[in-house]
Amino acid sequence: MDISKQKKADFIIVSIDGSLDTSNYALLDKELDALVSSGEQNILIDCANMNYISSSGLRIFLVYLKKIKAVNGKMVVCGLQNMIKDIFSISGFSSLFTIYKSREEALAAND
């Protein structure tokens, strides 16, 4: 899995490329922790190139949604592939997160 970051408007866009699983969830944890610790309050997770997520990956999403909400920030996701969309729906995560089709849509909606 590769993680890249980009600042756009009020958001930090975190793009995940590949599988988010047992072998690398700690890496995403570390990246998001660094962002939250440095005071970033609005995070957009771009999942367009993320093709797998395990429970530990979902857990990281949840932990940081809680942290970001605690500082009145926003954590939204975009670009979910169909399989990931199903996992979000089965696990009820789709009712917790605001999900956009693309990063453009997410940025426009939060402009």
Add this chain to the structure above:
Amino acid sequence: MSLTVKNFLTVPEGLYVLALHETEGHAQITGSRSFRIAVSGAILMNLALENRIDSDLERIIIDKTDPTGDELLDMALNDIQLGNTGQSIQYWIEKIAEKSENWNDMILHSLVKKGILKMKKKKIFWVFTSQNYPVTNNTKTKEVNTRIRELVMNDEIPEIQDIVITSLLFYSGMLDLVLSDREINDNINRIEQIAKMDLVGQSISKAIEKTMLSYLISKIGQVVKGGKTAEEKLQEKVQENMKMYDLKSADDLPSWLKKDTDQYEKTKEFVEKVGTADIIYNSSTDKYTVKRYFPVEPPFC
């Protein structure tokens, strides 16, 4: 929260404490099939909390391999490590439950050692000796009750540990150990939302349904000999609900409990399938869930 190795009690131990508190220490409850499945699920959930296993919709994956320091959890972890890779969560719930003979005493003794339970021996009819495990330290039970109640009655984002315990209790039909029937009915949407966030929890209900089905098949003879029909069980449920909500007429019942409606027929079918009318219906998702698979009353004193 209080239910991890680091925080003194493991998830399976927490489940034992809740159940034994309800039965005033009568450990017979721990022998029921659905309870064994629930404890097995609790073991997997605890291993996930400790980052020893991970899962997806299909299977369990080994994460870290170093021992947790808890005898029971490490026994299960060892089995998973030695077992076939890529097996489903449900497979492991059932597999670990097969070893319940080994871990029942292990959990009870661990709780006695931790000062949560005490062991009381008692003579029945001057001949048989019965062992009782009354809860001596009630703090953890109260803590869990408060946390779950607060969580389901507001819309805050839950902590991972809260999801685990809510999911475990909901899918194993034991949520009424911490919430009243009315609290469950009135907050069923929120409860379901939290419970389904744990994939292991979701598999517990499948494993219990499977084991209950084989149990019911083996009990068919008793039903033929005069056990209650689904209709009779459901009518008892109707009376309970009328009393709970102080309803004057059956017309005020929700459609799933109102006779001569299509929804009532669906309810009856579900009661027939699961063998109990101790169920909850969520009208938003059109889903039935079993609230209680087994009685928790002390069998005799």
